[in-house]
Structures are given as structure tokens and as C-alpha cells.
Amino acid sequence: MKSEKNRKYIISYVILVISIIILGILNLTWGSVDISINDIISALTRNNDNETAAAIIMEIRFPRLLGAAILGGALSVSGFLLQTFFNNPIAGPFVLGISSGAKLVVAITMITFLNAGYILSSWDMIFAAFVGSMICMMFILFVSRYTHRMGVLIICGVMIGYFCSAITDFAVTFADDSNIVNLHNWSMGSFSGISWSNIQVMAIVVAVTTVLTFLLSKPLGAFLLGESYAHHMGVNVGKLKLQIIVLSGILSACVTAFAGPISFVGIAVPQIVKRMFKSTKPIVVIPACFLGGSAFCLFADLIARILFAPTELSISTVTSFLGAPIVIWIMLKRQNSKEV
Amino acid sequence: MSEEILKVSNVTIGYKSDAPIVSDVSFEIARGQIVSIIGPNGAGKSTLLKTVSGIINPIGGSITVDSRNIQDMKPIEMAQKIAVVSTKHPNTEWMTCEEVVEAGRYPYTGMMGKLSPEDHDIVNEAMEDMNIIKLRDAYFNQISDGQRQRVLLARAVCQQPELLIMDEPTSFLDIKYKLQMMEWLGRLTSKRNIAVLTSLHEIAIVKRVSDKVLCIRDGRIWMFDDTDKVLTESNIEKLYDLDEGAYHGF
Numbered sequence: 001m002k003s004e005k006n007r008k009y010i011i012s013y014v015i016l017v018i019s020i021i022i023l024g025i026l027n028l029t030w031g032s033v034d035i036s037i038n039d040i041i042s043a044l045t046r047n048n049d050n051e052t053a054a055a056i057i058m059e060i061r062f063p064r065l066l067g068a069a070i071l072g073g074a075l076s077v078s079g080f081l082l083q084t085f086f087n088n089p090i091a092g093p094f095v096l097g098i099s100s101g102a103k104l105v106v107a108i109t110m111i112t113f114l115n116a117g118y119i120l121s122s123w124d125m126i127f128a129a130f131v132g133s134m135i136c137m138m139f140i141l142f143v144s145r146y147t148h149r150m151g152v153l154i155i156c157g158v159m160i161g162y163f164c165s166a167i168t169d170f171a172v173t174f175a176d177d178s179n180i181v182n183l184h185n186w187s188m189g190s191f192s193g194i195s196w197s198n199i200q201v202m203a204i205v206v207a208v209t210t211v212l213t214f215l216l217s218k219p220l221g222a223f224l225l226g227e228s229y230a231h232h233m234g235v236n237v238g239k240l241k242l243q244i245i246v247l248s249g250i251l252s253a254c255v256t257a258f259a260g261p262i263s264f265v266g267i268a269v270p271q272i273v274k275r276m277f278k279s280t281k282p283i284v285v286i287p288a289c290f291l292g293g294s295a296f297c298l299f300a301d302l303i304a305r306i307l308f309a310p311t312e313l314s315i316s317t318v319t320s321f322l323g324a325p326i327v328i329w330i331m332l333k334r335q336n337s338k339e340v
Numbered sequence: 341m342s343e344e345i346l347k348v349s350n351v352t353i354g355y356k357s358d359a360p361i362v363s364d365v366s367f368e369i370a371r372g373q374i375v376s377i378i379g380p381n382g383a384g385k386s387t388l389l390k391t392v393s394g395i396i397n398p399i400g401g402s403i404t405v406d407s408r409n410i411q412d413m414k415p416i417e418m419a420q421k422i423a424v425v426s427t428k429h430p431n432t433e434w435m436t437c438e439e440v441v442e443a444g445r446y447p448y449t450g451m452m453g454k455l456s457p458e459d460h461d462i463v464n465e466a467m468e469d470m471n472i473i474k475l476r477d478a479y480f481n482q483i484s485d486g487q488r489q490r491v492l493l494a495r496a497v498c499q500q501p502e503l504l505i506m507d508e509p510t511s512f513l514d515i516k517y518k519l520q521m522m523e524w525l526g527r528l529t530s531k532r533n534i535a536v537l538t539s540l541h542e543i544a545i546v547k548r549v550s551d552k553v554l555c556i557r558d559g560r561i562w563m564f565d566d567t568d569k570v571l572t573e574s575n576i577e578k579l580y581d582l583d584e585g586a587y588h589g590f
Contacts, residue, residue, distance in 0.1 A: 228428075231415065233443060236414075275434075280433050
């Protein structure tokens with residue numbers, strides 16, 4: 001039985017990795033200009049036969065692809081952490097309003113600093129997003145002290161989301177600067193315009209936080225049995241909760257800083273992954289969530305780019321379209337079976 | 341090794357210092373002893389268990405386990421001494437019964453929580469003891485309440501505690517498993533010399549398993565003595581405010 005389980009895990013991992021590779025190749029070839037595999041190989045090996053194709057690949061599509069993969073993975077791991085924290089299958093950075101809080105603080109910071117003629121660095125953006133995430137997270141934690149009903153918590157999160165979006169829209173509408181146009185696009189959520197220097201920063205931040213999350217596999221596994229059991233098994237519950245909040249906050253802040261708020265990936269992907277692996281063991285599920293989030297965002301970004309090319313959809317349009325039915329399906333499935 | 345595993349001295353329990361639930365609690369449990377807590381609903385049985393297991397801090401007094409104050413112990417040190425089975429069952433997804441039992445090895449595994457062959461042996465033995473080997477690969481959220489209770493008990497045994505704390509351990513069990521549970525408790529205490537502190541509702545079970553009985557009533561320890569001395573019909577009537585002659589349990 002043990003080896004059967006392990007075989008299932010290996011097969012699931014292989015499926016995830018293969019889908020990432022296939023989606024990666026499709027993301028490089030398809031677009032408003034179709035590029036052949038040969039041109040891609042020569043561009044990646046810096047053997048430039050086709051200058052235009054090489055430029056599109058190296059300056060636009062490849063960083064964008066990496067951005068989608070890294071941020072998608074980060075979002076999904078952040079969702080897994082929040083679901084574990086609240087013992088709630090539909091928790092995620094977007095539903096709980098954390099992404100919108102990050103968006104609000106980033107927008108206000110950008111407007112303030114742009115008016116003063118200062119351009120924000122990637123690190124500034126992440127920091128601003130993290131501050132916004134934490135403010136909303138504190139509010140959610142405050143609410144969760146008074147209710148353990150997951151419905152109430154989610155409704156509060158959604159309301160915070162609307163509230164923050166309203167203030168952000170207000171700020172964006174009245175901020176009078178040409179850069180605000182970018183801000184508006186960003187606040188809709190998109191992987192476009194990600195540069196190599198952005199990739200460097202996000203790769204470092206996401207790699208470190210994801211590895212730290214993975215190292216928490218053991219206490220997170222105990223936490224799945226609930227707070228008091230975790231305590232009785234020797235978990236320092238207060239410390240673990242703080243670690244979960246900070247790590248999930250950094251992960252979702254990083255996503256919001258570079259791609260704006262992206263909906264549903266944080267809820268849907270961890271759920272699909274758990275179902276695929278038929279497990280919630282963090283040591284297995286955390287890396288799988290990362291890979292699953294990468295694959296999901298690569299797929300969503302591919303659709304966003306090519307469906308109405310050259311017009312691009314915002315990434316949340318696609319993730320919502322795909323993710324919302326998945327969440328509804330999961331909830332109904334849980335109602336019907338005894339999977340509570 | 342001192343004879344007592346648990347010593348509670350002049351402890352006041354409660355969530356707020358100005359509203360104590362039970363005051364001036366003192367008792368001790370020797371290794372291998374089973375002590376049952378009885379008393380009317382709302383008397384503070386669960387709160388007392390939560391205080392002894394370190395979930396709630398005592399308002400005053402001291403609680404020592406193996407001669408060490410529990411407030412000076414690290415969570416992991418506590419977990420190697422005390423295991424707990426609470427009335428509330430964890431809400432899990434996709435977690436097999438074996439995984440739940442394996443979680444009991446938490447205080448002994450390394451940083452990534454990998455189980456050694458010895459750990460697996462301990463898990464197997466505990467599952468055999470509780471007669472749940474067949475449930476090994478069943479999902480914890482898809483089995484019956486009584487089965488879950490046995491899985492959680494097996495998990496607690498895997499923690500190899502010196503003191504086992506249980507809140508209403510028989511409440512989900514049918515008569516067959518209630519009887520088995522009592523037999524198993526006896527074996528646990530004699531074979532592994534574990535002490536047990538448990539709250540119970542059924543006086544008949546209390547009488548059969550306990551070495552000593554602790555009665556809580558009106559915010560204090562009403563009586564703490566050997567089972568035979570505590571469990572008389574008139575004591576039970578007084579403890580639960582029954583009319584004279586209303587209880588014929590024995």
C-alpha cells in the first residue's frame with residue numbers, strides 16, 4: 001500500500017512537470033506572432049538567425065513565461081498556507097481580501113512617489129504590497145477571533161476586497177499622471193511587462209519563502225489536526241501561526257507587486273492538487289502546489305494572450321473563468337460526500 | 341523518578357483571573373494510576389483538563405509533571421510526557437487513519453518528520469491494540485465517530501506519554517468498545533505504567549476503571565479519594581443534586 005501511494009505521487013508529479021514543459025513551449029511559440037520551435041531554440045542558444053523572433057522570445061515571452069510560472073507557484077503555495085491556517089478549504093489570498101489590500105497600498109505608494117518624481121524599485125513594490133497584505137491579514141485575524149464559521153470569514157474577506165478595490169479605483173481615477181495608465185492595467189492583473197530584473201527579484205523572494213515553507217512541512221502536518229492537537233504534539237503553535245502569516249503574506253505580496261491581484265489560483269490550485277494526490281501531507285503537497293500553480297498560470301496566461309490576440313485579456317478574467325466553477329464544484333462535492 | 345507523575349498544588353483555574361471556575365485545586369496522580377473526574381455539567385471538568393495539559397494557564401498555584409513545572413517546559417518536552425485525546429475530533433481532508441496515528445510520533449521524529457522503522461513498529465502496535473489495522477488506509481473523515489475515537493487513542497499511545505489525558509473518551513463508543521476501552525486502559529496502565537486522568541460521565545465505568553475519583557462541584561474539589569470511598573449512592577446523590585434514594589447505580 002505504501003509503494004502504491006508513492007507510485008501515485010510520482011505519477012502525479014510527472015504529470016505536473018510534463019504539463020509545465022508543454023505549456024512553456026506553447027507560451028513561447030503561440031502569440032500575436034507565431035514563432036517556430038527552431039527559432040526558439042536558436043534564440044535561447046543565442047544563435048540569432050531571426051532577429052525579430054529572438055527579440056520577442058528573449059525580451060517579452062521568456063521573462064513573461066518565467067514570471068507566470070514563478071508567481072503562479074507562489075500564489076498557490078500562499079493559498080495552501082492560508083487554507084491550512086484557517087482550516088478552511090476556500091481560503092486564499094484573493095478571497096480573504098489580502099491581495100486587494102496589497103494592491104491598495106501599492107497603488108497609493110506608487111501615486112505618491114510618482115508625483116514626487118521617484119520610481120519605485122521591485123523591492124519597494126514588494127515591501128508596499130507586504131504592508132498592505134499584513135494590514136488586511138490583521139483585520140481577518142481580528143474577525144476570526146470572534147467567529148469560527150468559515151462563511152462569515154470569507155464574506156468579511158470579500159468585503160475587505162471590495163472596500164480596498166473601491167479606494168484603489170478612487171485613487172487611480174483622480175491621480176493625474178501618464179504613468180497611472182500603467183497603474184490601471186496593473187491593478188486589473190497581468191503578467192505583461194515583466195522584465196528580467198523583475199524576474200531576478202521575484203525568483204529570489206519566492207525561492208526563499210517557498211523553501212522556508214517546505215521546511216515547515218512537519219509542524220504544518222500536525223496543524224492539519226487542529227490547533228489543540230498540534231499544541232499537544234509539541235508544536236509551538238503561536239510561532240507557527242506567525243510563520244504561516246508572514247510567509248503567505250510575502251508570497252502573495254510578491255505576486256501582487258509584479259502582476260497585480262490574481263483571483264482564484266490560490267483557492268483552486270491547492271484543492272485540485274490535494275484531490276489529485278489524495279493527500280494533504282505538506283511534504284508532498286507543498287512542492288506539488290507550486291508546480292500546479294505554475295501550470296495553471298501558464299495555461300491562463302496563454303489563453304489571456306491568444307484568445308483575442310492581439311487584444312489581451314486581464315489574467316484574472318481567465319483565472320476567474322476557470323477557477324470559479326472549480327471552487328463551486330469542490331464545495332458541492334464536499335456537501336455530497338462526507339469529505340468535511 | 342518520583343512516584344507521582346502529576347502534582348497539582350493550590351491551582352485556581354479559569355479563563356479570567358477575576359472569574360475563577362474552580363479554586364484551590366490540589367491532587368496528585370501516581371504512575372500507572374487511573375483517576376477519573378466526575379461532576380455536574382459545567383462544573384469545570386474540561387477546563388481542569390485543559391489547564392493540566394497546558395492549553396490554559398493556571399491563574400495561581402503550580403502544576404508539575406515528573407517534578408517539573410509545566411510552565412517551564414517547552415511544547416516538545418510536554419508532548420513527550422503528556423498525550424491528550426479531546427472530545428472534539430479534528431476536521432481533516434484526505435488524511436488516512438494511519439497518517440493520523442503516525443502524527444503521534446511527532447515529538448520523536450527529525451526536522452522533516454520522517455518515521456524510522458521503529459516508529460512504524462510503534463504505530464503498528466498501537467493500531468493493533470486499538471483494533472484499527474483494517475482502517476489503515478481509510479480516510480479519517482469518512483469513518484464513524486467511534487472508529488475515529490479509537491484512531492485518536494492509538495495516536496495518543498504512539499506519543500509514548502507518561503500521562504494520558506482524556507476528555508469524555510467513551511462518549512462516541514458503543515457498549516462493546518466501551519468495555520474494550522476499559523480493558524485497554526487497564527492494560528495500558530499496567531503494561532506501560534502510564535497514568536491516566538480522564539473525565540467521565542458514566543458512573544458504572546468510573547467504578548470499574550478508576551483507582552481514584554475526583555469530584556468537582558460548586559467551584560471546588562468536592563471530594564478526592566479512592567473509588568470505593570467516593571462512589572457511594574449518597575455521595576452521587578449529593579454531587580449531582582439528586583433526591584435522596586434516587587440513584588441505584590451500584
